[in-house]
Amino acid sequence: MTSPQLIVGSGAIGRLLAVRLAGVAPVTLLGRRAPPAELTLTSPEGHTLARRLPGATPASLGAPFRGTLHLTTKAYDAQAALDSLAAKLAPDTPLVLWQNGYGVQRTLTQRWGGPVLCATTSEGAYVSEGGVVHAGHGETFLGHLDGEHADLAEQLAALLSHAGLHCRAVGDIDTRLWHKLAVNAAINPLVARWRIRNGQLRDRPFRPLVEALIDELVLVMKAEGIAPPAEGWRARVWRVIEGTANNRASMLQDVLAGRPTEREAILGPLLAAARRHALAAPQLSALYDAAD
Ligand SMILES: NC(=O)c1ccc[n+]([C@@H]2O[C@H](COP(=O)([O-])OP(=O)(O)OC[C@H]3O[C@@H](n4cnc5c(N)ncnc54)[C@H](OP(=O)(O)O)[C@@H]3O)[C@@H](O)[C@H]2O)c1
Incomplete structure (x- = not known):
């Protein structure tokens, strides 16, 4: 049984x-x-x-x-x-x-x-x-x-x-968790902060913010020794945004419902890795400080 x-x-x-x-x-x-x-x-x-x-x-x-x-x-x-x-x-x-x-x-x-x-x-x-x-x-x-x-x-x-x-x-679940975390970090805190659907990240003024986040994520992931997805980080993040354009991300739903968000679980490990490798991560830090 x-x-x-x-x-x-x-x-x-x-x-x-x-x-x-x-x-x-x-x-x-x-x-x-x-x-x-x-x-x-x-x-x-x-x-x-x-x-x-x-x-x-x-x-x-x-x-x-x-x-x-x-x-x-x-x-x-x-x-x-x-x-x-x-x-x-x-x-x-x-x-x-x-x-x-x-x-x-x-x-x-x-x-x-x-x-x-x-x-x-x-x-x-x-x-x-x-x-x-x-x-x-x-x-x-x-x-x-x-x-x-x-x-x-x-x-x-x-x-x-x-x-x-x-x-x-x-x-390789360790790598898969990091990959999902990185993509979530490029999308969820931004849409929660600005209370927008994922697809709106494709437009100004948000598109350059996503690009700047990807730049920081690429450096943190490389320093941490996490192999990039086969299609590359930039393509992966934009593909997920495209595929979830109409979604309200869970972090946005939590903000709208007045619940705590998972910002610590998503941004915390990236900021800790940035500190370990003495990398500046101003966009990630600003989103962490703005959340909750
Ligand atoms: N939902 C999705 O589509 C989805 C997709 C992929 C990944 N995830 C991940 O899966 C995880 C769960 O997400 P979710 O959407 O299912 O969250 P959720 O709907 O908020 O459910 C979490 C549940 O855990 C309960 N809980 C909290 N502390 C507890 C305790 N001490 N003992 C027993 N139950 C307790 C909560 O109870 P109360 O109601 O009493 O607070 C709530 O019912 C999250 O990490 C999320 O990021 C979710």
Whole structure:
């Protein structure tokens, strides 16, 4: 039998995973408050799928939990969410980290006793009343930062794919996380600061700001030893802007809703790298200071 999957964080990605994985594995969805007993998923094609799922809170989770834990909180909540459950988890519990950015990934890989896999996904989802809207299909890559636990990554990627979320185990997740972080850093803080859709970055006065950010990112990535994407940084960033022209980025949605943003997870690692290599990064610094 497939091992139990505990999904911690009853938000957009958590609900998407919960409804999808429940078709192929025993799933528990855990929130700070008890999640709805029945969740509805609206697919990108407009179909609805309703599932009744066991829900839990940190207080009600039965101990010891044995299975795989998917951490699907925002980056700034991840460590606290894990800490609130740690006493109830078998110490060798495998973790899958679904956060954007690059912060908690390295910390937990070093500190957690069990295997830690990181996921980066281009699936798009948002919470709706009683469920989740799967706004767009994407692709998920899964792996250990230092390339360990390849069999586990293969098994989990197969499980997620079987559940309908296209997923591939990879040996270079570290590079993929940095690539996504760099592209996010060129787009998300700017659109959040100016409250614009991604596509507006193509026009003045924003286009030169994006170009200046790419210039800084290229230098930081090179100094950090992160290989550029095959198409080059400039082409990658503009391709993503083109492909998401009509989107309101998650950081903009957070600003509009008065929630904290993931600026630390996205800009923090780049600014730390710039400091390590004595590089000036005035555009990135200004956006960091302007955020939240
Ligand atoms: N949504 C997407 O399309 C998408 C795509 C790619 C990557 N991501 C990344 O995936 C991560 C999750 O994003 P999301 O959009 O799913 O965020 P979200 O909708 O805000 O969901 C996060 C959930 O975590 C819960 N949470 C926070 N602290 C907790 C704790 N201590 N115990 C239990 N639950 C806790 C929150 O609960 P409360 O409601 O109580 O705060 C919230 O329900 C982010 O890093 C994001 O950048 C998202």
